[in-house]
Amino acid sequence: MxxxxxxxxxxxxxxxxxxxxxxxxxxxxxxxxxxxxxxxxxxxxxxxxxxxxxxxxxxxxxxxxxxxxxxxxxxxxxxxxxxxxxxxxxxxxxxxxxxxxxxxxxxxxxxxxxxxxxxxxxxxxxxxxxDIEKGTIIIADFDMTKWPALSNVNKQMKGLTMNAGRYDAVCTNGAGSKQEQKYYDTYATILLPDVFILQNDKRLFGKSDESKITVGNDMFHFNKRLMKTRFHKQNNFTDEERLQEETRQRRIALFKNMGSSHQDGIEPVRSCFGGMTIYKARSYLEPKCRYQINHDILTKRDKATIMRFSNIKDKRPCEHVLLHECLREQLEDFRIGISRHLVALWTGNDHRGAFLQ
Structure with a gap:
C-alpha cells in the first residue's frame, strides 16, 4: 500500500x-x-x-x-x-x-x-x-440525501472565522431517518471525554461503559431492567428485539439532545463528521497531522491505543478520528463540536456507496 x-x-x-x-x-x-x-x-x-x-x-x-x-x-x-x-x-x-x-x-x-x-x-x-488565517475548509460527502441548509453552513463558517477562540471545527448533526431522526455516523463520533458510541456488535474491541454517555446535561443511556420490563414483558419482544429497540431509542435521544444545553447549539465532542464538517483552514492544515494511521499502531492492534475506536469491518479507526486525535495533540486547544443547526439527512439507498461512513 x-x-x-x-x-x-x-x-x-x-x-x-x-x-x-x-x-x-x-x-x-x-x-x-x-x-x-x-x-x-x-x-x-x-x-x-x-x-x-x-x-x-x-x-x-x-x-x-x-x-x-x-x-x-x-x-x-x-x-x-x-x-x-x-x-x-x-x-x-x-x-x-x-x-x-x-x-x-x-x-x-x-x-x-x-x-x-x-x-x-x-x-x-x-x-x-x-490567506490561511481567514480561510475555512468544508469536508463533505456527496452521497447524503440532503445537505444542511447552505445559509446555515455559511453562518457556521463565519462563526468559525470571527470567533477565533471558540471552535476549530463544527460537524453536521447527521440524521439517519427523517421520521425518527436517529443519529448517524457513529463510527466517526467520540463523545467527551473518551466515549466511543459505535454499536457494540460493530466494534473490534469489547463493550463500553454506556452509563458514562451523556449529551449536554442529559443522560441518554437506558436502564436495562427498565427496558426489559417495558419491551420484553409488555410486548413479548425477544431479547434481541429489545436490544435493537434500546439502540434505536438511544440514537434518537442522541440526535434530539445534541447541543440543546449550549447557547450556541454546538455540542463539544472529541471527534465527529456526520457527512459534513467545517474547519478553520489553519487548524485543518496543521502540517504535522494527516488522516493516515501509524503502521505500527495498526499492526499491534492494542486496544489501549487509538485502535480502541476501531470497527470489525475495517479493523481500524475512522480516518476522521485519526485526524482529530492528531489535531488534539498538536494544537494547544483544539475544539470540535456537533451543531444542532446543521442537520444532514441520510435515507434509503443512499447508505450504499464507497464513500459512506
Missing part, C-alpha cells in the same frame, strides 16, 4: 474555470457522475452565492455542465460564472492514482483525503493572494 499520494506537478486549484481566488473551499470524494448531478445546484450555489471553491476527487471521470440559466433560477445577485469561485473536478485516472483491488474502503478513503488535504495546503502556502 502506498504511504502517500503525490501532488501532480503544475496542479492548481484556482484554474477551475473562473480563476477567482477564494479562502474558502469545499472538498469532497465521489464515485461517479450520479453523485455530482445530484449535488449540481448545491455546488453552483456554494461556488457562486457563497464564494466557496469546490474540489472533488472521483473514482471515474466526471462530466459537469454549468448553465447560466441556473444562476437566474437561484435569484442571486451574480449574473455569470466569472463571479463564481472555481469548481475543480479530477478523477483518479487523471491524477494517475491506482489502488489494489484488495484495499479496504477506509484505507482508500484515507489516502484520497490526505491527497486533497495536501493539495489545498499547497495552494494556501504558494498562492500569495490566499
Amino acid at each position: 502506498p504511504e502517500e499520494l503525490s501532488i501532480p506537478q503544475d496542479f492548481s486549484l484556482n484554474t477551475g474555470g473562473s480563476g477567482k481566488v477564494t479562502n474558502n473551499w469545499l472538498l469532497a470524494l465521489a464515485e461517479d457522475d450520479r453523485a455530482i448531478k445530484k449535488r449540481r445546484k448545491d455546488m453552483i450555489k456554494v461556488s457562486c452565492k457563497y464564494n466557496i471553491g469546490i474540489f472533488v476527487l472521483s473514482k471515474e471521470k466526471i462530466h459537469f455542465e454549468r448553465e447560466d440559466s441556473l444562476l437566474n433560477d437561484q435569484n442571486s445577485i451574480y449574473t455569470s460564472f466569472s463571479e463564481c469561485a472555481p469548481i475543480v473536478l479530477k478523477s483518479e485516472r487523471e491524477l494517475q492514482i491506482k489502488f489494489p483491488r484488495s484495499m479496504k474502503r477506509v484505507a482508500r478513503l484515507t489516502l484520497l483525503r490526505d491527497l486533497q488535504r495536501n493539495m489545498i495546503s499547497n495552494e494556501f502556502y504558494t498562492n500569495k493572494d490566499m
